Amino acid sequence: MIVANNGPAEAAFEPLLQLEMEMGTFISEWQHCDHLSSYLARIISHNRTDPVRHSNFFSSALNELLEVSFRSGASSGQVVLAIFRHGPVEQIKITFPCAAEQIPFYREAVSKVDRSDARARYLDSISTDMAPSRDSILLDLAINFDASIRFEEGPSPAVTLVVDLPLEGLVS
Amino acid sequence: MSAAALSPSFKTAFDANSQVFSLAGVIRPRSIDEIADSITMLKHAIDDVRGVLYLDVKRLIQMNNTAFHAFVRVALDACRARSDLRVVIVTSSVVGWTTRMFGHLNEIEPQITVEVYDSTFYPGQSFLEDTSFIPILRTQTKMTWRHERSILQRHGLRPGIAMADVCCGIGDFAVLVQKEFQPARIVALDHSKASLAYAREVAANFGITDIEYTYGDASEMLLEDNQFDFVSCRHSLQIFNERELLLKELYRICKPGGRVYITNEKNSHCLGEPRAQSIQWTYNEVAKLFSHFDMDVELGPKSRRYLAEAGFDDILVESFMVTNLDGDPQDFADVITAWENVYAGEMAVRRGDPPEFIERFRQGFRDHIFAALHPKGYAGWPIWVASGRKPT
Numbered sequence: 001m002i003v004a005n006n007g008p009a010e011a012a013f014e015p016l017l018q019l020e021m022e023m024g025t026f027i028s029e030w031q032h033c034d035h036l037s038s039y040l041a042r043i044i045s046h047n048r049t050d051p052v053r054h055s056n057f058f059s060s061a062l063n064e065l066l067e068v069s070f071r072s073g074a075s076s077g078q079v080v081l082a083i084f085r086h087g088p089v090e091q092i093k094i095t096f097p098c099a100a101e102q103i104p105f106y107r108e109a110v111s112k113v114d115r116s117d118a119r120a121r122y123l124d125s126i127s128t129d130m131a132p133s134r135d136s137i138l139l140d141l142a143i144n145f146d147a148s149i150r151f152e153e154g155p156s157p158a159v160t161l162v163v164d165l166p167l168e169g170l171v172s
Numbered sequence: 173m174s175a176a177a178l179s180p181s182f183k184t185a186f187d188a189n190s191q192v193f194s195l196a197g198v199i200r201p202r203s204i205d206e207i208a209d210s211i212t213m214l215k216h217a218i219d220d221v222r223g224v225l226y227l228d229v230k231r232l233i234q235m236n237n238t239a240f241h242a243f244v245r246v247a248l249d250a251c252r253a254r255s256d257l258r259v260v261i262v263t264s265s266v267v268g269w270t271t272r273m274f275g276h277l278n279e280i281e282p283q284i285t286v287e288v289y290d291s292t293f294y295p296g297q298s299f300l301e302d303t304s305f306i307p308i309l310r311t312q313t314k315m316t317w318r319h320e321r322s323i324l325q326r327h328g329l330r331p332g333i334a335m336a337d338v339c340c341g342i343g344d345f346a347v348l349v350q351k352e353f354q355p356a357r358i359v360a361l362d363h364s365k366a367s368l369a370y371a372r373e374v375a376a377n378f379g380i381t382d383i384e385y386t387y388g389d390a391s392e393m394l395l396e397d398n399q400f401d402f403v404s405c406r407h408s409l410q411i412f413n414e415r416e417l418l419l420k421e422l423y424r425i426c427k428p429g430g431r432v433y434i435t436n437e438k439n440s441h442c443l444g445e446p447r448a449q450s451i452q453w454t455y456n457e458v459a460k461l462f463s464h465f466d467m468d469v470e471l472g473p474k475s476r477r478y479l480a481e482a483g484f485d486d487i488l489v490e491s492f493m494v495t496n497l498d499g500d501p502q503d504f505a506d507v508i509t510a511w512e513n514v515y516a517g518e519m520a521v522r523r524g525d526p527p528e529f530i531e532r533f534r535q536g537f538r539d540h541i542f543a544a545l546h547p548k549g550y551a552g553w554p555i556w557v558a559s560g561r562k563p564t
């Protein structure tokens with residue numbers, strides 16, 4: 001695992017940290033999702049207005065994204081996580097390997113988040129699904145965390161989710 | 173009946189008497205199987221319940237979608253099967269996402285409603301979270317700091333440690349500690365958003381950026397166990413009605429070997445000369461007035477017992493007297509004026525005291541001010557300081 005301070009810069013978003021991990025190591029232990037999200041949330045929240053609550057909120061969102069990566073089914077390649085900040089917004093950019101035939105499902109799930117029936121579909125998923133689908137997790141982020149989500153396709157079979165979280169405004 | 177299922181990070185419990193099913197801690201299972209016992213427990217609990225089931229999630233620190241869906245499924249199915257059942261989900265205003273996530277359920281199922289518990293929990297809350305308290309706290313801290321700054325080291329405060337100031341008010345104490353003792357980390361928590369906003373502004377004006385001010389409920393903190401070498405809670409144990417609960421939380425976040433430091437008053441021992449009798453009468457009445465609102469401003473000398481019963485060892489207790497001779501006597505007088513305004517002007521009125529009582533009550537404060545400003549006068553406000561070590 002490498003923790004570096006200078007991830008790839010993006011327009012106006014200042015990099016806070018980047019972490020790369022072998023997929024095999026990552027998925028060796030389910031608890032990694034919880035531990036990483038709690039730990040990283042605390043680091044990036046320390047200079048927010050209310051660090052404790054920001055960290056709690058952020059950890060919730062990050063954990064869901066780590067869990068999605070964990071469940072991608074891939075056991076080789078790397079999971080790459082980068083966190084950026086721009087004003088009151090944190091951006092999580094997470095890339096994980098995934099079988100080529102799976103990629104359209106992620107693209108589809110992300111595109112559905114912006115549709116006008118997003119809320120109705122989220123409520124429907126809570127009300128009928130036994131376990132949360134990929135779709136309903138992304139809807140949860142959009143609806144409960146006011147996230148905006150973008151999809152990018154990697155060079156090798158990989159998926160990148162770019163999630164903007166305006167938590168500073170939500171928390172305080 | 174009361175039952176509990178434990179895992180390292182989360183806890184479920186059902187109290188059949190109050191029909192409260194509570195979920196606490198961090199619940200992030202990989203699959204529903206991992207929480208099957210808790211799900212079954214919830215189902216059995218619902219079978220037992222007549223009328224309203226309270227689903228208490230106010231100490232739920234984290235819950236992933238897997239767990240959320242599973243627990244919600246049980247509640248929804250139960251409501252669909254039983255039209256007599258109501259489910260009230262009790263969330264906290266501190267953990268913002270629980271209110272948001274659980275808030276949707278009412279749209280799906282009208283038998284489920286969400287209540288945010290901590291908006292009306294403490295009897296003294298409306299007085300103490302009021303902005304009129306801000307100037308009092310400011311001057312009070314300035315006066316107590318003269319004494320405490322030399323006392324604190326004896327109770328374990330030293331550079332480089334991690335500390336929390338619980339019920340920090342407007343945060344002056346945290347700023348003073350930061351400047352004087354340079355701890356490595358300070359978290360300052362309060363339940364008044366107005367005080368915290370003020371605190372952040374004061375810190376910013378001093379160019380202090382590393383105090384972590386956080387909105388929270390001292391009896392249900394989001395802070396993790398065993399994190400702090402020093403946990404202070406000043407002038408606040410005395411205003412809680414559930415003191416044991418607060419002490420348990422202070423104990424929980426303190427590291428083994430670390431210390432919890434509390435300061436409290438014994439208001440009936442406020443004194444002054446001249447006009448001692450009138451002053452004494454009024455402060456005896458202050459104590460009674462607070463106890464009417466379930467607060468104990470006579471707590472100071474009871475600190476030793478409270479700390480011992482909460483499980484601390486190596487308990488140290490001392491007291492000091494803030495007087496009109498410490499600094500500017502006008503500061504002393506200003507504090508008393510503020511007390512008069514809140515105690516006689518607001519609390520006694522709320523209790524429904526007759527005007528003659530309120531007038532006599534006010535007179536004692538005025539006499540205390542008279543004593544403080546009198547060239548030969550003496551006025552005092554005693555404080556008890558106590559700390560205990562969390563056993564290793």
Ligand SMILES: C[S@@+](CC[C@H](N)C(=O)[O-])C[C@H]1O[C@@H](n2cnc3c(N)ncnc32)[C@H](O)[C@@H]1O
Pocket residue numbers: 294297300301309310312313338339340341342361362363364367388389390391405406407408411
């Ligand atoms: C008497 S003041 C003491 C403030 C500060 N420690 C000082 O010495 O100036 C009590 C403080 O407790 C806070 N408070 C009351 N109930 C609380 C709760 N449940 N959780 C956190 N803070 C609370 C109030 O907002 C207030 O700032």
